[in-house]
Amino acid sequence: MIDINIVKKLGDFSINAAFALGESGITALxxxxxxxxxxIINMVAGLIQPDAGHISINGHFLFNSDEGINIPPEKRRIGYIFQEGRLFQHLSVLSNLTYGMRLIPTSQRYVKLDQVVKLLDIESLLDRRPAKLSGGEKQRVAIGRALLTSPTLLLMDEPLASLDEARKREVIPFIAALSRNLLVPILYVTHDLEEIMTLADNVVLIESGHSIAAVSPEEAISRYYHR
Amino acid sequence: MTVMEWEALRLSLWISCCAVAGSLIPGILVAWILARFEFWGKSLLDGLVHLPLVLPPVVIGYLLLLLFGQRGMMGAWLLKTFGISIAFNWKGAALAAAVMAFPLLVRAVRLSIEGVSQEIEDAARTLGAGPARVFFTVTLPLMTPGIITGLILSFARSIGEFGATITFVSNIQGQTQTLPLALYTLTQSPGGESGAIRLCVISVVVAMSALIVSELMSKRFTAYIRG
Known part of the structure; x- marks a missing residue:
């Protein structure tokens, strides 16, 4: 169970989000x-510190303002797939993939390199540099790199937003397969209705920095058209 | 070439190499602090680093003499504690060259650090890398072209250093008489014109070579990083 309840003031904009995620499946923000x-997901990842509240995974606090707990991002075991991939240009695809994996003790690795390479169909790309990859290939490598840290939660920040339709269709099946095959919960940021319909199991509606409801994908789409 | 000219060339290369080697790590550290952190007194540090660019070199040389002369605060301490004297010998000339070239090194390295996106560093942290590992495995490799440019520019600046050197460590053949000082001596001596022209040509060749090597190495590293 992942429990998020955070408050943050960013200039004139304030964030107040409270929602929970199950142990698997894709929850869309x-x-x-x-x-x-x-x-919100930067706060979950530890890249921004909330002003108050708590973030916990299975009862273990990553952040708790009352108890002064704020685990740094490198110790949270949360995989993060950014909108623009953010691969390391100076490393090969293989070195990108294993960058985080090598920092996890072998006993704690539940995701194997071979498994990810096969799941994401990136075997032919391993020796290449990121500059020689297409947008879709870059995102698949970024997904693999985050997965190989054997995370307890996977964050995806509009991972398809920078891709054209063909590349989106290339990546969507891989994301759908992740939640089915690896049983890792995914928090998926999007403003795209098609992605909600295709990928999400649950939806948390966000408006002006506030989480206003947790609903089914159908309910989210219905609310979108009737607002 | 005469013995004096050879000696000036050898001494110039040695002093410049020492100046660059000695200022490399402090230069990277100061550039990193200026590029990545906001703190009280940052403008003051920035100003101090760049002071040698705007102050007359003679002023820098005189300040070094006051500080590092045998009766100066630092000079007396170095002599008493380590038995090291740097006034009126090659060590002092290397210090003068390092101080005068320091702003060029810091500027080039700082620009290269600012060119490395903090988002890439954030990505590395979410993969489990702490700040030091992020610096050595992501930031440092990506800023290598800037470091090379900074090193070569500061080397070329050290080779040409005159005002601070002659004020701080005087013009002693075989000890502190670098290329520009030897050239100056020859221009003041009857019949020294041909020697002065030879040293002039050597200075131009060394400086041009440094710039060309800097450009080539920087391009090669950039191409390597981009794969």
Missing amino acids: FGRSGAGKTS
Whole structure:
């Protein structure tokens, strides 16, 4: 069980989000651009410190303002797939993939390199540099790199937003396969209705920095058209 | 070439190499602090680093003499504690060259650090790398072209250093008489014109070579990083 309840003031904009995620499946954070979705998952990842509240995974606090707990991002075991991939340009695809994996003790690795390479169909790319990859290939490598840290939670910040339709269709099946095959919970930021319909199991609606409801994908789409 | 000219060339290369080697790590550290942190007194540090660019070199030389002369605060301490004297010998000339070239090194390295996106560093942290590992495995490799440019520029600046050197460590053949000082001596001596022209040509060749090597190495490293 992942429990998130955070408050943050960013200039004139304030974030107040409270929601929970199950132990598997894809939960989408759905809202307009500028609603504060990325700030929320940056706080979950530890890249932004909330002003107050708590973030816990299976009862273990990553952040708790009352108890002064704030685990740094490198110790949270949360995989993060960014909108633009953020691969390391100076490393090969293989070195990118194993960068985080090598920092995890072998006994704690539940995701194997071979498994990820096969799942994401990236065997032919291993020796290449990121500059020689297409947008879709870059995102698949970024997904693999985050997965190989054997995370307890996977964050995805509009991972398809920078891709054209063909590349989106290339990556969507891989994301769908992740939650089915690896049983890792995914928090997926999007403002795209099609991604909600195709990928999400649950939806948290975000408006002006506030989480306003947790609903089914159908309910989210219905609310979108009837607002 | 005469013995004096050979000696000036050898001494110049040695002093410049020592100046660059000695200022490399402090230069990277100061550039990193200026590029990545906001703190009280940052403008003051920035100003101090860049002071040699705007102050007359003679002023820098005189300040070094006051500080590092045998009766100066630092000079007396170095002599008493380590038995090291740096006034009026090659060590002092290397210090003068390092101080004068330091702003060029810091500027080039700082620009290269600012060119490395903090988002890439954030990505590395979410993969389990702490700040030091992020610096050595991501930031440092990506800023290598800037470090090379900074090193070569500061080397070329050290080769040409005159005002601070002659004020701080005087013009002693075989000890502190670098290329520009030897050239100056020859221009003041009857019949020294041909020697002065030879040293002039050597200075131009060394400086041009440094710039060309800097450009080539920087391009090669950039191409390597991009794969």
